[in-house]
Amino acid sequence: DTEVTQTPKHLVMGMTNKKSLKCEQHMGHRAMYWYKQKAKKPPELMFVYSYEKLSINESVPSRFSPECPNSSLLNLHLHALQPEDSALYLCASSQDENIRNAPQHFGDGTRLSIL
């Protein structure tokens, strides 16, 4: 069982819709991450939150808007997406951003399809 829970598991939306992806962890981790993974490709980092503050934004288009309401929750708000945004969106968490510490834990992802 994964310790990082992502909902929904699947999402189909039109280009004019607004939807949100949710990620939750209860391991006391203070760093949380969003990745985008296209089919047969490695994950690409989108955002990093550290202690509930945005630490890294990898030049992601503004139609993706992250939010970290508290240390256990991470949201990704979606608006006016394009067909090329269809992908698996992975959330991850770690104790903090220091790679020497405990490992990063990944959720099983939300598979997003844009019509």
Place this chain on the structure above:
Amino acid sequence: AQSVTQLGSHVSVSEGALVLLRCNYSSSVPPYLFWYVQYPNQGLQLLLKYTSAATLVKGINGFEAEFKKSETSFHLTKPSAHMSDAAEYFCAVSLSGTYKYIFGTGTRLKVLA
């Protein structure tokens, strides 16, 4: 610039045979190196990591990897493949000691009965 190269996008082995997945990196600073596994419809799971301690790193599920600085390699091995090892494997190098990885392109492992 840092980069990661995984040789062989697809590798097939027989059940019980040695698994060898290759990863070479380039880095101007001492790297942190990782191997992750991804099963279908799942996220990534850490197999093992090298963070400048022992050069032979043992991971979960019987996997291990050896950091060879002279060869700039971090190949993943397992003595005996199981059917359950069939998955996608990613090698990754870290920038500046954080989880901002550079991932390799992945190797899909197929285990033949």
